[in-house]
Amino acid sequence: MIGDSRWGIRLAHAILILGILIVAFPLYYVFIASTHAGPDIVRPPMPLTPGGRFIENYRAAFFEGAANLGGVPVWRLLLNTAIMALGIAVGKIVISITSAYAIVFFRFPGRMVFFWIIFVTLMLPVEVRILPTYKVMVDLKLIDTYTGLILPLIASATATLLFRQFFLTIPGELVEAARIDGAGPFKFFKDILLPLSKSNIAALFVILFIYGWTQYLWPLLMTNQAEMNTIVIALRKMVSFVDHGTPWHIVMVTCVLAILPPVLVVVLMQRAFVRGLVETEK
Amino acid sequence: MAEVDLKAVRKRYPNGMEAVKGVSIAIPDKALCVLVGPSGCGKSTLLRMVAGLETISEGEISIEGRVVNQVSPTDRDIAMVFQNYALYPHMKVYDNMAYGLRNRGTPKAEIDRRVREAAATLELGHLLDRRPRELSGGQRQRVAMGRAIVRQPKVFLFDEPLSNLDAKLRGQMRVEIKRLQRELGVTSLYVTHDQLEAMTLADLLVVMNAGEVEQAGDPLEIYEKPASIFVAGFIGAPPMNLIDPASAELSGPIPAGAAKLGFRPEDAILDGFASEGGLKIRAILDGVEPVGAESYLHAHAPAGGARMIVRTAGRARMEPGTELEIRAPAEKLHWFDAAGRRI
Incomplete structure (x- = not known):
């Protein structure tokens, strides 16, 4: 050994x-x-x-922000980022779980076509379609809005596939038992499928929240006003190329505050996560 | 009066495969009808059609006189016990049983009364707060039964409910299912591939093969007078011995068109004299299977090589290779024609 x-x-x-x-x-x-x-x-x-x-540094950063960023307080940046990260995480989960539900449990014409269309989008990351997406957002006047930050990132082929794979492991007899028990499609989803997917949802939420929190390219394009910046973008803007122009103490505080929420999510959700794993059942 | 009536029911899959080929069965009220047959004979498909989980390609299924072909499973007023129990893994035993009632808008107090009553009948009272994974196989089976009982349906449907249990438990549950079904007086349709289960449970036994009914009727009657070679071989353990009439000595007339001759292991006599018209055949002993109270002698005929099993009481001390003279009385012989039908 x-x-x-x-x-x-x-x-x-x-x-x-x-x-x-x-x-x-x-x-x-x-x-x-x-x-x-x-x-x-x-x-x-x-x-x-x-x-x-x-105390002084944290208070200054949290309520007053960096002067070279127009004095946007860090709490505002945190709020922006939280809204975006939560919007993306929740949105992706809602959309992917419902589309996986449709694809696995319903027989409708073109089912496989839809499945493959979703699958193909896996090959098109945000960066590839960024120009047309940006144009659409500009035309819809969604620059500097939360909708504009969240919407283009809200669909997830990966999560859909993940839920699909999980749903395929649910025995057909369980679905039939629920049908005989008088559970319609909506009830089945709410009473059986959602509780069974709990640990999957928790795991995905952690991954997607961090994905949303650390987004860089898209918020960089979508936000012009300093008040709409996410914390990652703001950090980048705070650092100027001449050293003495950078309020380093504020930058460092912002860094700490930017790291904390994802860490918190991981630590808190890890419990649900582990419980989900321990309770694994067929 | 919840009689279940199947009229020329057919199931054809889009790929042209016909799983059920025109089955007609009339199950009287309060009767327990058992569908038995080898795997792939269409018995489960038939059950699922009664449940409403499979569409009916042709024919008519009615419950209590109402044609249910187009009725959803929810509205057929049936309850089903699945082979894998299909309990909701995230719900407690109580909620598993209550779920169907809640969906029907049964008042809370009524749900509680019915669940507790069913739990008491099935001795599940102390398990109501557990989740399915904390239960043993037998207990899960009971919960699945309980879920069916609380609904107070017109018809119970059982899809091989005991096949995941060990032999001892299976025997217990068999008796219990029979008792419950009697007590509750609910018309039931029960699918199994186990002929012992079929024989002991059935009021009406239906033997199926390749999507068709081979024989239907009283279980003992089917045992005594199997309508075909298939039924003769399927019902009874060990199965009926089937030999070529030409390979045996027969001291009576052979019916016209007879191609096969059958006799049950317990009707064979090793020593003594066969009655008038009986059968006598020489055979070589291959081995002895002592079960305890009785022994099964496995033998083969030197002429033709047909394999035979003879039951003898107690223990048989014989060496393989011993030559046997097997006899069977005339009234215990079963004759079949070339197509396998009883003569």
Whole structure:
């Protein structure tokens, strides 16, 4: 076995600890920097212990924002990003679960055609269709709106396929039992299918929320006003090319605040996730 | 009076395959009708057509005098017990049983009364808060039964409900199903491939083969007078011995057109004399199967090689290779023509 010898174990630990340091150090430094005054951060040597401006920095960033971004407070950026990420995650789940329901449980003409059309869109990521999509959004006057941020990203072939695969494992007898029990299509969906898909939905929600939260290209195109920026875009805009023009302490605070919600979602949903896995049933 | 009437029912699939080829069965009120046959004989399809889960290509199915061909399963007033139980995995036992009633808008108090009553009958009272995965196979089976009972339907449909249970439990549940069905007095249609289940449960036994009814009637009558070689071989365990009349010594007249001769393992006599018109055939013993109270002797005829099984009481101590003289009385012989029909 690997790691049976004392030196093997030590080596393995050394590698793991090194890995953790490499991954964790930037995060640690972001937090440290967010507690110092702006000029202190850029003046060598780099401070490696927490400074005394935690409360001031966070209050300034959260309520006043960065001056070079027109003073949009970070809470507004967080709100924008949250609306977009939630809209995308919930929208994708709703759309994909209902389309998978239609494709798996109903026999209608062109069923396979629709399935393949959905499947083909997998091959067309946002970047490929970005120009026509942008044109449509401009024509619909959806620039600088939440709808414009969410709508083009709301359909998901991957999630549809995932739900389809899951629905295919539901035994036909269960569907028939529900029919005999007087559950119509809507009731069956609500009473049987949704509760059974719970853990799948939780898993997808985590993945899709983070996908929405970290969107870069689309919000960059869709938002002109500073108030409509998402936090990722705002971060990018805060950093100017001349070092002294960048309010580094505010940038660092914004970074910390940008990381927190996805971490929170993962930590909180992980419970539902694990419960879903433990309760796995046929 | 919930009699179920099937008139020339056919099931044809779009690919031209005919699963059920014109079946007519009349199930009297309160009777338990068992459909038995090998897999693929169309018995399950027929049951599903009565349930409304399969469309009826031709013919007519009526429940209590009402033609239900176009009626949805929900409105047929039937309850079905599935082979895999098909319990809702995320619902507690109580909710599994109550779900159908809730969907019908039954008042809450009435649902509660019926569920508890059914749970008491099936000894499920202490399991109402469990989920299906926390139950044993037998308990799940009972919940599936309970779900059917609480509905108080006109007809029970059973689709091989015992085939996922072990032999001992199957025996218990068989008795219980029979008792429940008697007590509740609900007309039932029961599908199985197990001839023992079929024989013990049925008021009306229907033997199916290749989409057609081979024989229908009282189970013992079918056992005594199988209408065809297929029925003779399917009903009864071990199956009836079938031999070529020419390979045996017969001290009586052979009916005209007889191509096969059958006798049951328990009707064979090893020693003593056959009565007038009886059969005598020489055979070589291949092996003995002691079951305890009785033994089955497996043998083959040197002439023609037909395999035979003879039942003897108690233990038979005989070496393979022993030569046997098997006799059967005339009144216990079954004659079949070349087409396999009884003469």
